[in-house]
Amino acid sequence: MNDTNDLSPLPTRRRRINWAPYVLILPSLLYLALFFAWPMARGLVLAVWDDEALLTLRAEASRDSAAVGVLSQNSHLQILEQQANPVPPGEALGENALTETWFRVQAQDAAGQPVEGWVSERRIRVRETDDAGNPVRGTVRIKLGKNVAPQTAIYAEPSDRSRVVGKLEPRAPVEITESAVLEVWYQVKGQDAEGRTVAGWAPSRFIQVFGNGERGRVDRGDTGELTAKFIRKMVNDRFFRPALTNTLLLMVIIIPTQFVLAVIMALVIQARLRGNSFFLYVFAIPLGVSDLAVGILWFSIFTQHGLLNSVLQGLGLIDAPITYLSAQTKHWIIAAIWLAEVWRATSLVMVIVVSGLQAISEEVLEAAELFGANLWQRVRYVILPLLRPSLQVALILRTILALQVFAVVIALSGGDVVTVLANETYRQYTQFRNPNVAAAYAGFILLLSMISAILYLRTIRSHQEVAG
Secondary structure: OOOOOOOOOOOOOOOOOOOHHHHHHHHHHHHHHHHHHHHHHHHHHHHHEEEEEEEEEEOOOOOOOOEEEEEEOOOEEEEEEEEEEEOOOOOOOOOOOOEEEEEEEEEEOOOOOEEEEEEEHHHEEEEEEOOOOOEEEEEEOOOOOOOOOOOEEEEOOOOOOOOEEEEEOOOOEEEEEEEEEEEEEEEEEEEOOOOOEEEEEEEHHHEEEOOOOOEEEEOOOOEEEEOOHHHHHHHHOOOHHHHHHHHHHHHHHHHHHHHHHHHHHHHHHHOOOOOHHHHHHHHHHHHHOOHHHHHHHHHHHHOOOOHHHHHHHHOOOOOOOOOOOOOOOHHHHHHHHHHHHHHHHHHHHHHHHHHHHHOOOHHHHHHHHHOOOOHHHHHHHHHHHHOHHHHHHHHHHHHHHHHOOOHHHHHHHOOOOOOOHHHHHHHHHHOOOOHHHHHHHHHHHHHHHHHHHHHHHHHHHHHHHHHO
16 A cells, blocks of 8 residues: 555635724724814815805706706896795705795685685784784775775685686685795896806895896806816915014024024033033923913013013113004014014924934944044934924924914914914904805915925925935
């Protein structure tokens, strides 16, 4: 009997997927999606999408009717005819909506026959209401005019275009069983964006009627479209250029100062001098103060009767208080904002730099000292190159925050003498009630932040490639 070797392959073990990292990261992804990605996407959509750009014209005075054309917002139009239609329950009407109320009534005509149907509220004088204020009884109003039929028509539906089911004499008593609110629709004619003449029906809520009642304009539309008009409004805004200039100016004068001071403060803490903990606590105090509180604090220093004038007068350097914060002293307001921001946010950069310093090996610094490098040479050729990753993070973070500076500017200038991009975003949203232009400002700030971050990363990568 010959022995045979089993050459069949061994069963492979299925690799198990480790789901733990995915489960742990899921809350972070949900947080980013709900509180970062979704608001950012909505803001960008607001900047380029106009929800009320176009008004759809219908073949008949009904939402179910076919569309026959569209008119752009603010288009001028001619009003040809009007008709009232019932408003669906729960549907909100706009400010311009013209409505009519119709009553369903029961009464007897001149021959004593019962009549039941609908009549306009204008033709009934309400005589009695229930506890809820709803009309329950009334009388038919008298028609004025020589050649006007005295009787009031009763319709099968709440519309004067429906079938007449009877007529009532003036002052005839009626029982009111129901009421209905109708919105007026206009048959209009105008020119669309391509210059073609279109005519159709549209609800009164979307149309502003001029005094003579024969002409009007599209106040708002019922259909949206992509547009760049909000971006154009932002660029053409009289505050845009000074806001952009001031924002970039503050970035240029704040960020370098903060980085120089932050490195010095971090080196002082890293030197482990006597009282090192005291320096750390003092340097970290601004981290616990809000932006607005910092602005108010420095406002109290620079105001006409503030600390700065008191000190200067006490030293005999000035005879009368100087007005630092006014429309004529814009340079002093810029200086005050610069000092306030440097005092407020330098500690944040310092914390990042300290964490980077603690990652540098003591042996490296001792070796540099043994080779005869003085303090400046150690900082320039050893510490700063090794701090590049930490400085990169701090630089990107501070640039983004500098683009968003707001509360300090509001506290020191009121947002008018010196304005910034974030202040204009707030102004457009709150004062001008224009969320679309506010979203355009916010998107522009986001774009500047992304461009600056990409430039920093590319610059640092280029330096690393040259060094490598």
